[in-house]
Amino acid sequence: MCFYDANEMACQCWKWGHFRQHCAKEYRTGETCGMKLVMNRYKLAEKCKICTKIDTKERSIRKEEDRIRRWRKEHGRTASIAKAEEDIYAYQCDIQRLLHEREKNAKTKKLMAVEH
Secondary structure, three states: OOEEEEEEEEOOOEEEEEEEOOOOOOOOOOOOOEEEEEEEEEOOOOOOOHHHHHHHHHHHHHHHHHHHHHHHHHHOOOOHHHHHHHHHHHHHHHHHHHHHHHHHHHOOOOOOOEEE
């Protein structure tokens, strides 16, 4: 049970930080026992990469929806509207994939409540 820092992002996601201290089980220099415990928890102002990508995709969806509203007022823009709707669907699929990836990462990195 070696000790590491835990970095918590603004989006409530977190990741392991730097190695801090060996446990009693591992005596070899440069080796760790494989079990991670939190020594210090730090709050970071930025969002994680996955949440940043989700925000970008959501902005793109809003931009396409604004274009569709503008184009519906004009006539003869059906091809543009259809393309924008396809793009929105692709962005929504990407968001669902990213949400699933974020959930999977959260399950694999259980933040242990035991702090040194």
